[in-house]
Amino acid sequence: MKILVSAKRVSDPNAKLAIAKDGKWIEGEVEYILNPFCENAIEAALQIAEANDGTETVAIGIGDDETARFIRQGALARGIDRGILVSAEEETIDSDLIARIYAGVVHRENPDIVLLGKQAIDGDSNQVGQLLAEYLGWPQATFASKIEVSDGKAVVTREVDGGLETLEVTLPAVITADLRLNEPRFASLAGIMKAKKKPFDELEIDDLDLENTETKVQVVGLVTPSGRKAGVLVKDVEELVQKLRSEARAI
Amino acid sequence: MSKVLILAEHDKGALKKVTLNTLAFARQYVAKFGGSYDFAVVGHNVGGVATALQGYGAGAIHVADHADLAHPIASAWGKVLADLAKSIGADVVTGPASTTGKDVLPRTAVRLGAGMASDIIALTDSGAFARPMWAGNLTGNVKISTANKVISVRASAFDAAEATGGSSPIQAFAADPALAGSRVKFVSFDGVQSTRPDLAEAAVVVAGGRGLKDKFGAITEPLADVLSAAIGASRAAVDDGFAPNDYQIGQTGKVVAPQLYFAIAISGAVQHLAGMKNSKVIVAINKNGDEPIFEVADYGLVADAFAVVPELTSQIKALRG
Structure with a gap:
């Protein structure tokens, strides 16, 4: 069995974000982290591989040398077998082009499972896994909190509005990871050393036979939403109730 | 002129209110660009959902009723919705950014060759779609450059549309989900049993954090009872098993904007604020x-929740007689 798993870097949500002069992306001293949902996807890939002898795991990222570093340190150092970087300018590509790039890599690699994070915490679109599944004509199980793989099938429990839904998908399939899927492991020192020697391919978008590289959605302007002002501190429950009643008229 | 197709959200045969929030966006879109809107009701035994939508000014309500569509399998629903859009000439497909909408709509987008804007909060004056990015720290105005467009709508950002009278015709759509859904089998649904209002629809939300520990229910439920409120939770409280996943409010959980929001023992991480900071009070x-929750709160009470929440509950109860 073969599993392809995403390793996307994202800007740290706790860092201060400055809007670039053209208003279309962020700039300045941006701190990057591995997308937390990709960490869950990587952990799930490793667990499936550990439970199924002979499983190969491959991490894929789109970007530049910095992204390559995240693939090595975030995925290969944790135990993923090899890495693929597709060179592209991350800022200007949309979810649709990412999905088509992944589909191009899937056609070269023929994995049984593609495991992605359910969303990237910078763009917050929550689309790529679903788009990819449709481009491939594969079934999908998104927002996974539990995955069991056996006999060419995956039984996936999904976190949905109102509770937990369980689906059985016939492989090959796309699965996207939610946060409660697992606790991502840390890379060991030995893992970090090994990662440097693991196979690593660099591809250009041109290698993937895409029909075109046009985006369908463009960010035309970023704005800072108007903030919320801090209100007042009340001294006790009585004052809180009184304010909620007569000032806010909320109760 | 546009033709907008709205995917109706429903549960157990009943229309869900998020559909009407999505309709509010569709009406704005049509007012700006001209055209009309139709509803798509996809599922099985969903006649009542279609009837409930008749008074809302749609050109038509299309019902795709099929046993294989009883559960919202994304590959099957996505195909049927795209087939319907093509057959009626819809150039815009929209739906709520619920877990069903998030699951289904991107697949429809691929089938229509459409770009998709997720979780939008406004249609700007220049016709761009405003959507929160970076956990709501920035708002991105995005344009879709394809002729067909798919848009998921953050329900809490649009007031539910009112009925306008009239009686839109209901039309059956001969759905063919068979091949698309054949490699997916629905196994089970483990629903949260609750008599409380839906989190997305509640006027009052009582949310608790990890600090409540195994007293999560004992603290939040009585207060929610007196206010007819929904109960929500921080991610940490859900991760630690004190509350079900359905309760999670935040960037990757539910986004709510009730009239009144109680954050109890919640620190206010940026990811949580992303899901509630547009609440009225x-x-x-x-x-x-020192917790960041106080930076967005209208009223802050620095106190031990275990001591003051029961007191708050009884005072509100007394007020309400």
């Missing part, structure tokens, strides 16, 4: 006065 109760 926010009350924060936390024993640590």
Whole structure:
């Protein structure tokens, strides 16, 4: 069995974000982290591989040398077998082009499972896994909190509005990871050393036979939403109730 | 002129209110660009959902009723929705950014060659779609450059549309989900049993954090009872098993904007704020006065939740007689 798993870097949500002069992306001293949902996807890939002898795991990222570093340190150092970087300018590509790039890599690699994070915490679109599944004509199980793989099938429990839904998908399939899927492991020192020697391919978008590289959605302007002002501190429950009643008229 | 197709959200044969929030966006879109809107009701035994939508000014309500569509399998629903859009000439497909909408709509987009804007909060004057990015720290205005467009709508950002009278015709659509859904089998649904209002629809939300521990229910439920409120939770409280996943409010959980929001023992991480900071009135109760939740709260009470929430509950109860 073969599993392809995403390793996307994202800007740290706790860092201060400055809007670039053209208003279309962020700039300045941006701190990057591995997308937390990709960490869950990587952990799930490793667990499936550990439970199924002979499983190969491959991490894929789109970007530049910095992204390559995240693939090595975030995925290969944790135990993923090899890495693929597709060179592209991350800022200007949309979810649709990412999905088509992944589909191009899937056609070269023929994995049984593609495991992605359910969303990237910078763009917050929550689309790529679903788009990819449709481009491939594969079934999908998104927002996974539990995955069991056996006999060419995956039984996936999904976190949905109102509770937990369980689906059985016939492989090959796309699965996207939610946060409660697992606790991502840390890379060991030995893992970090090994990662440097693991196979690593660099591809250009041109290698993937895409029909075109046009985006369908463009960010035309970023704005800072108007903030919320801090209100007042009340001294006790009585004052809180009184304010909620007569000032806010909320109760 | 546009033709907008709205995917109706429903549960157990009943229309869900998020459909009407999505309709509010569709009406704005049509007012700006001209055209009309139709509803798509996809599922099985969903006649009542279609009937409930008749008074809302749609050109038509299309019902795709099929046993294989009883559960919202994304590959099957996505195909049927795209087939319907093509057959009626819809150039815009929209739906709520619920877990069903998030699951289904991107697949429809691929089938229509459409770009998709997720979780939008406004249609701007220049016709761009505004959507929160970076956990709501920035708003991105995005344009879709394809002729067909798919848009998921953050329900809490649009007031539910009112009925306008009239009686839209209901038309059956001969759905063919068979091949698309054949490699997916529905196994089970483990629903949260609750008599409380839906989190997305509640006027009052009582949310608790990890600090409530195994007293999560004992603290939040009585207060929610007296206010007819929904109960929500921080991610940490859900991760630790004190509340079900359905309760999670935040960047990757549910986004709510009730009239009144109680954040009890919630620190206010940026990911949580992303899911509630547009609430009308926010009350924060936390024993640590330095927590970021106090920066967005209208009323803050620095106190031990275990001591003050029962007192708050009984005072509100007394008020309401």
